[in-house]
Amino acid sequence: MTKVDAIPSRAHAASGTVPTQRSSLINVTWDSSPDVEQFLAFISAYTRGRFSASLAERLTLASTELLDNAVRYGSLARDFTYRLEVDGNRAVVCVQNTTVRARVDMLTAQLRRLEASPEQVYAAELERSMAPGAGRRSMLGLARICHEAEMKLSLDVDGNEVSMRASCSR
Amino acid sequence: MSHISKIESPQLPSFTLSITPPSSVAMGGTIAIADPGLVLGGCFRRMHEAALADGLSELSVDVRQLTFVNSSAIRLFVDWSSWVANAGAKGYLLRFRTDRRITWQRTSFAVLQSLGGKAIALDAE
Numbered sequence: 001m002t003k004v005d006a007i008p009s010r011a012h013a014a015s016g017t018v019p020t021q022r023s024s025l026i027n028v029t030w031d032s033s034p035d036v037e038q039f040l041a042f043i044s045a046y047t048r049g050r051f052s053a054s055l056a057e058r059l060t061l062a063s064t065e066l067l068d069n070a071v072r073y074g075s076l077a078r079d080f081t082y083r084l085e086v087d088g089n090r091a092v093v094c095v096q097n098t099t100v101r102a103r104v105d106m107l108t109a110q111l112r113r114l115e116a117s118p119e120q121v122y123a124a125e126l127e128r129s130m131a132p133g134a135g136r137r138s139m140l141g142l143a144r145i146c147h148e149a150e151m152k153l154s155l156d157v158d159g160n161e162v163s164m165r166a167s168c169s170r
Numbered sequence: 171m172s173h174i175s176k177i178e179s180p181q182l183p184s185f186t187l188s189i190t191p192p193s194s195v196a197m198g199g200t201i202a203i204a205d206p207g208l209v210l211g212g213c214f215r216r217m218h219e220a221a222l223a224d225g226l227s228e229l230s231v232d233v234r235q236l237t238f239v240n241s242s243a244i245r246l247f248v249d250w251s252s253w254v255a256n257a258g259a260k261g262y263l264l265r266f267r268t269d270r271r272i273t274w275q276r277t278s279f280a281v282l283q284s285l286g287g288k289a290i291a292l293d294a295e
């Protein structure tokens with residue numbers, strides 16, 4: 001982890017209050033591939049200290065899967081940004097990286113499928129990986145965020161830069 | 171000495187594997203490494219082959235203390251379920267003991283059970 005821009009003060013965190021306006025709780029930039037396992041330990045501890053157990057579990061899952069996807073399916077540059085925000089009544093996880101057009105098209109199509117029926121996509125992804133000779137590259141991570149964590153996914157694209165956001169009520 | 175008792179636990183700081191012969195396995199911790207198939211896939215396969223070699227009718231796998239796994243790690247359980255489902259008459263019943271309060275266990279194993287047919291049983295507490 002190379003740069004941490006925003007972590008709330010101890011006093012603020014200890015107060016147990018969460019800002020009602022949009023507020024960045026964590027903003028981390030890496031200039032090389034992040035260690036996702038190490039980040040899991042960090043974000044799990046942070047969210048458990050700040051949110052309910054259930055919300056912490058959901059945010060940890062979304063954070064880990066989005067970051068893992070960004071690392072696994074590549075950045076054109078070697079930079080990754082992670083943000084955890086509260087926006088009014090919503091908690092938002094955002095991972096930004098760069099990728100190729102084909103990947104953007106695949107993500108867009110997958111989000112469309114997930115929007116229609118997350119549970120079916122989740123089951124289909126598990127079934128697909130169970131088939132003999134199935135490749136390791138599935139979209140199970142995104143399906144887990146929608147079905148398991150019950151979070152809404154959205155994608156912003158600006159040239160080669162993609163920002164994947166997962167959000168839910170808090 | 172049973173085959174399953176000879177299996178060594180993989181060395182992963184965040185993951186624990188405890189084998190109680192003749193037919194119980196318990197896992198704990200988290201699996202979030204980038205490619206768990208490389209590190210744990212062989213061990214899972216050896217447990218499956220040991221269960222076959224020992225002629226077990228049932229193997230209990232307790233995952234209640236396994237609090238988080240990434241998507242790649244879920245595939246370890248998918249693979250294991252498909253091995254058992256494909257083993258036919260010489261196979262065994264793979265019984266997962268899960269905790270309903272842990273979301274990944276509640277969602278994943280329900281689907282695995284439906285895909286694995288009679289080879290997979292679920293004890294959800």
